[in-house]
Amino acid sequence: MDIVTAQEMYEWDRVAIEEAGITGAMLMESAGRAVTEDMLRHIKGSDQVVVLIGAGNNGGDGFVIARTLLNRGYNVETWQVVSDDKVRGDAKTHRALFQSSGYTYRTDLDGLEPSLERCDVIIDAMLGIGVKGNLREPFSTIVRQANVQRARRLAVDLPTGVPADESDDDIDAFRADATTVIAAPKMSAFLERTRPFYGEWSVVEIGLPVNELPKTDRKVWTREDVKRALPIREANSHKGSHGKGVVIGGSKHMPGSIAMSARAALRSGSGLITIATVDSAIPSVAPFIQEATYMGLEENDGFATGQAPDLSGFDGVAFGMGIGRDPDTRGLLEGVLEKVEAPLLIDADGLYELPLDQVRARRNPTVLTPHPGEFARLAEVSISDVIAHPFSLSRQFAKEYGVYLVLKGPSTIITSPDGEQLVDTSGNAGLAKGGSGDVLSGVLLAMMMQTDSLMEALANGCFLHGSTAEHLTVEKHSMTDLLANDVIEGLPVTFRTFSC
Ligand SMILES: NC(=O)C1=CN([C@@H]2O[C@H](COP(=O)(O)OP(=O)(O)OC[C@H]3O[C@@H](n4cnc5c(N)ncnc54)[C@H](OP(=O)(O)O)[C@@H]3O)[C@@H](O)[C@H]2O)[C@@H](O)CC1
Numbered sequence: 394m395d396i397v398t399a400q401e402m403y404e405w406d407r408v409a410i411e412e413a414g415i416t417g418a419m420l421m422e423s424a425g426r427a428v429t430e431d432m433l434r435h436i437k438g439s440d441q442v443v444v445l446i447g448a449g450n451n452g453g454d455g456f457v458i459a460r461t462l463l464n465r466g467y468n469v470e471t472w473q474v475v476s477d478d479k480v481r482g483d484a485k486t487h488r489a490l491f492q493s494s495g496y497t498y499r500t501d502l503d504g505l506e507p508s509l510e511r512c513d514v515i516i517d518a519m520l521g522i523g524v525k526g527n528l529r530e531p532f533s534t535i536v537r538q539a540n541v542q543r544a545r546r547l548a549v550d551l552p553t554g555v556p557a558d559e560s561d562d563d564i565d566a567f568r569a570d571a572t573t574v575i576a577a578p579k580m581s582a583f584l585e586r587t588r589p590f591y592g593e594w595s596v597v598e599i600g601l602p603v604n605e606l607p608k609t610d611r612k613v614w615t616r617e618d619v620k621r622a623l624p625i626r627e628a629n630s631h632k633g634s635h636g637k638g639v640v641i642g643g644s645k646h647m648p649g650s651i652a653m654s655a656r657a658a659l660r661s662g663s664g665l666i667t668i669a670t671v672d673s674a675i676p677s678v679a680p681f682i683q684e685a686t687y688m689g690l691e692e693n694d695g696f697a698t699g700q701a702p703d704l705s706g707f708d709g710v711a712f713g714m715g716i717g718r719d720p721d722t723r724g725l726l727e728g729v730l731e732k733v734e735a736p737l738l739i740d741a742d743g744l745y746e747l748p749l750d751q752v753r754a755r756r757n758p759t760v761l762t763p764h765p766g767e768f769a770r771l772a773e774v775s776i777s778d779v780i781a782h783p784f785s786l787s788r789q790f791a792k793e794y795g796v797y798l799v800l801k802g803p804s805t806i807i808t809s810p811d812g813e814q815l816v817d818t819s820g821n822a823g824l825a826k827g828g829s830g831d832v833l834s835g836v837l838l839a840m841m842m843q844t845d846s847l848m849e850a851l852a853n854g855c856f857l858h859g860s861t862a863e864h865l866t867v868e869k870h871s872m873t874d875l876l877a878n879d880v881i882e883g884l885p886v887t888f889r890t891f892s893c
């Protein structure tokens with residue numbers, strides 16, 4: 394499923410209208426009808442519905458929605474919140490259709506608040522992708538009034554006040570319980586600051602000529618994508634067919650991280666996993682992971698040091714989990730960056746003082762898996778910049794350093810060195826705990842060794858990790874008590890949902 398910016402959406406509309414010959418009014422009719430159909434899940438026959446209509450085409454959709462609901466016998470009050478002369482083009486056409494169907498709308502805004510207080514459902518068709526900057530009156534007052542009502546709040550395309558794209562503006566917007574998105578999700582549905590305004594969202598098809606539309610290089614990675622792309626275990630496979638991987642990390646006082654990464658990699662189908670860690674950590678880790686083999690690293694004061702060991706013969710390497718930030722570890726990291734020819738994943742403390750020039754110089758794939766704080770440090774920007782502009786900063790960074798970047802968060806954005814982006818929305822706040830990232834690194838390492846497409850491998854890994862947290866918090870745990878180790882032990886159920 395493509396993710397669009399406002400500009401890309403306008404281009405799709407242009408192609409539909411100018412090249413495919415679908416009229417704007419026709420598109421608005423199908424959009425309004427498709428949105429109504431979707432919204433009916435949230436509307437009961439006895440509900441009093443208020444439809445709020447603005448000046449642009451989002452408002453035009455609102456006239457179609459109001460007419461469709463009225464035609465079907467629902468109780469609807471329709472409010473155009475701008476003066477008549479502001480409504481133009483296709484929206485004006487649909488207002489005329491609304492009126493010629495025998496329906497009336499109100500514009501006396503003094504009476505709006507009591508209506509909002511009385512109603513059961515508020516449909517927001519005030520502003521869509523055309524919003525610019527902070528809300529002006531009367532929108533800001535109406536949004537404030539709507540947001541405090543007990544009524545269910547449903548938004549058309551996107552909640553009024555939420556921009557479609559990345560933005561630095563403060564957000565004052567309609568707080569939807571659910572949003573019916575037209576044709577394709579907009580970037581803001583995945584951004585930390587704007588995503589909560591959407592509530593639960595769904596996408597409706599509106600009759601755009603899908604095969605003629607310019608492709609975007611940004612997509613949501615869905616369960617169907619995972620089903621198609623997950624590696625299949627052939628009946629006659631042997632352990633070598635599924636990857637021989639090594640996880641390098643851990644320190645005397647942090648032996649747990651590397652154990653979790655290794656265990657997650659094994660649970661995710663790796664053929665063989667070697668744990669490379671400081672000698673002093675091996676006795677505490679080994680009893681818990683008998684399936685792994687071990688490689689001792691030289692240590693100084695409990696931290697790994699010395700040269701990189703011989704890592705030829707491995708199909709994948711993950712570096713950094715629990716390795717600590719001791720300056721003496723740097724030589725080991727530099728050796729790994731220089732010598733490893735297999736795909737190399739770097740996470741956690743491995744990202745702390747990462748020599749980016751050396752990363753750029755690598756001829757083989759490098760995957761970096763930062764959370765926003767780690768990425769801000771790597772890209773030399775503030776965390777609030779990362780939160781506001783994760784798509785563009787990720788793309789810029791991945792292209793500049795030639796890396797696969799997995800920027801973690803409630804929506805995880807995976808970017809290839811040529812700028813293609815996949816977004817994983819699985820997971821929940823149960824994962825906001827120490828150790829979740831270590832588990833993810835293990836799952837990703839296993840996936841990287843079992844498929845030719847690194848992008849698909851990374852997206853599959855993120856999805857498996859996140860959807861395991863989702864099913865565990867439904868069936869067995871709460872978001873409060875869920876631990877990283879629970880996620881590892883929950884992976885088998887996730888895999889089983891894909892294996893039949
Ligand atoms: N054929 C199509 O294109 C289709 C489009 N579709 C639908 O159209 C929607 C996009 O429509 P759109 O481009 O008309 O923009 P939209 O968001 O309705 O409003 C623009 C108006 O808002 C105003 N305004 C802006 N910022 C403001 C602010 N801060 N505070 C207050 N006012 C502000 C702005 O005023 P201006 O700044 O120009 O004075 C202008 O009057 C899209 O989301 C989808 O729902 C579907 O029907 C499918 C077919």
Ligand SMILES: Nc1ncnc2c1ncn2[C@@H]1O[C@H](COP(=O)(O)OP(=O)(O)O)[C@@H](O)[C@H]1O
Nearest residue numbers: 802803820821822824825826827828829830831
């Ligand atoms: N609120 C959330 N919703 C969905 N996923 C989340 C949420 N919080 C964290 N995660 C996921 O949990 C993992 C946390 O990784 P990271 O921050 O590196 O954890 P740690 O450093 O504690 O191991 C990432 O995969 C991230 O996407």
Ligand SMILES: [K+]
Nearest residue numbers: 517520551553
């Ligand atoms: K809207």
